[in-house]
Amino acid sequence: MADAVKTKWTREQVENLLKTEQLAYQKIELPYGLSTGGEDRSDTSDLIFDGDLNGKSVLDIGCYLGYFCHEAVRRGARKVVGVDANENRLRQARLLADCMGRPIEYKSLNIEEEEITGQFDVVILLNVLHHLRNPIGVLDKIIPHVNERLILELAGPSSPKADKLLKKMWASWWLRYRINKLPLIIVGRDMTVNRKGEQKFFFSPVAIKHILMEQRSSFARLDILSSGFKNRYVAVAWKRQVENLVIISGTTSSGKSTLIDRLMGGKIPEIAAEIGMRPDQEWRHLSPDPLKETKDVKLENVLYHYDILRPWNNDARIYQCEQGMDVLDCARERTVVTLWTDPKLMCERLEPEMQTAKHKSRQRRLADILAMYRSGEELARRYEYWADYCRGKNAKLLFIDCSDKPKMLTENQWRGKLEKLKHTEV
Numbered sequence: 514m515a516d517a518v519k520t521k522w523t524r525e526q527v528e529n530l531l532k533t534e535q536l537a538y539q540k541i542e543l544p545y546g547l548s549t550g551g552e553d554r555s556d557t558s559d560l561i562f563d564g565d566l567n568g569k570s571v572l573d574i575g576c577y578l579g580y581f582c583h584e585a586v587r588r589g590a591r592k593v594v595g596v597d598a599n600e601n602r603l604r605q606a607r608l609l610a611d612c613m614g615r616p617i618e619y620k621s622l623n624i625e626e627e628e629i630t631g632q633f634d635v636v637i638l639l640n641v642l643h644h645l646r647n648p649i650g651v652l653d654k655i656i657p658h659v660n661e662r663l664i665l666e667l668a669g670p671s672s673p674k675a676d677k678l679l680k681k682m683w684a685s686w687w688l689r690y691r692i693n694k695l696p697l698i699i700v701g702r703d704m705t706v707n708r709k710g711e712q713k714f715f716f717s718p719v720a721i722k723h724i725l726m727e728q729r730s731s732f733a734r735l736d737i738l739s740s741g742f743k744n745r746y747v748a749v750a751w752k753r754q755v756e757n758l759v760i761i762s763g764t765t766s767s768g769k770s771t772l773i774d775r776l777m778g779g780k781i782p783e784i785a786a787e788i789g790m791r792p793d794q795e796w797r798h799l800s801p802d803p804l805k806e807t808k809d810v811k812l813e814n815v816l817y818h819y820d821i822l823r824p825w826n827n828d829a830r831i832y833q834c835e836q837g838m839d840v841l842d843c844a845r846e847r848t849v850v851t852l853w854t855d856p857k858l859m860c861e862r863l864e865p866e867m868q869t870a871k872h873k874s875r876q877r878r879l880a881d882i883l884a885m886y887r888s889g890e891e892l893a894r895r896y897e898y899w900a901d902y903c904r905g906k907n908a909k910l911l912f913i914d915c916s917d918k919p920k921m922l923t924e925n926q927w928r929g930k931l932e933k934l935k936h937t938e939v
């Protein structure tokens with residue numbers, strides 16, 4: 514293990530700490546062979562920190578007295594931050610870290626209402642999610658701050674408290690037997706207030722898989738492991754790590770595929786150079802659906818095809834809820850290239866497609882898009898919304914006019930075109 518304990522505390526001081534504070538929650542080893550007492554969580558620690566933590570940064574949300582923070586330092590983590598909403602526990606956690614001479618940073622943070630600052634290689638949220646009022650909202654808040662792994666320890670629907678709840682409600686033995694295989698979230702009554710200790714939620718492993726892997730595209734892999742602690746289980750979600758992402762974005766029929774083919778085929782080297790595609794690099798062409806199928810955790814250079822009208826095609830309505838956009842939070846370098854194509858040209862391309870579309874729903878969708886292209890103002894509003902969203906994600910914004918031979922536009926030139934568009938009807 515990486516760290517050796519360098520305490521400034523005397524044995525008497527440590528004994529006094531143990532006498533005066535209630536610290537027996539998770540068993541933390543202290544100097545002079547003493548310990549806080551409490552639950553032995555070494556099994557969970559071995560399970561979640563099985564890889565190499567050397568040089569990594571770790572954030573423990575709901576850290577209590579900081580057992581897992583100590584474990585992370587002991588296993589070589591470079592930076593460890595523990596956050597909790599309980600000020601008194603944080604005070605005690607600071608005393609324990611000082612006693613052990615470990616450089617753990619403890620911060621007060623209520624994850625339901627406050628923002629996380631910074632990026633972390635590993636984020637752990639153990640036995641917290643099922644106590645929260647808005648657990649899925651909290652997951653969405655956390656995911657952008659994870660670089661490599663998000664680790665959850667959870668109460669599932671087969672845990673004794675959930676099972677008791679189900680029995681009381683006459684759930685059949687078959688349902689109770691199959692429950693972990695079903696995508697279920699059991700909603701408890703939150704009896705924590707009258708000390709019966711029932712969680713607010715019980716997530717089945719399949720429900721967690723659907724939330725993290727099906728409804729979102731941020732993770733390439735999910736491992737479900739049995740934790741051995743109070744019938745809990747551990748979910749380790751491996752975040753996609755894209756080194757260099759270039760999004761080729763535009764409205765439907767704006768010429769994204771053609772531009773990507775020409776970029777990938779080396780046909781427009783001057784444009785490739787402008788958008789940061791060096792000739793010595795290998796680029797992988799992906800779009801939202803194939804990205805989701807990709808199990809590779811690490812991706813080097815990705816050219817990503819994105820239709821900026823997608824949130825209205827799949828009913829997400831906003832980019833924040835559109836899984837095709839989860840890739841932005843997975844990328845270190847982010848460039849968004851937005852294509853400008855004369856709306857008249859896009860209408861000419863779309864009209865025949867609408868005439869021949871087999872399904873009524875597709876015809877209706879194309880008719881809506883055509884109406885938007887013809888009105889100008891709404892189209893300009895969608896472009897502006899897109900650019901604002903990408904800027905908020907710290908992406909570098911570039912613009913290409915694809916109405917004819919592709920040429921770079923400055924942002925001012927692009928904005929000028931949008932202003933004109935607002936007063937134009939096709």
Ligand SMILES: C[S@@+](CC[C@H](N)C(=O)[O-])C[C@H]1O[C@@H](n2cnc3c(N)ncnc32)[C@H](O)[C@@H]1O
Pocket residue numbers: 539574575576577578596597598599602622623624625638639640641644645666
């Ligand atoms: C059941 S304990 C789990 C402690 C530790 N993670 C473990 O697994 O042993 C839950 C911890 O989450 C903290 N917590 C609960 N709600 C929170 C919130 N909204 N924001 C931050 N911490 C919270 C509690 O104060 C408590 O320390």
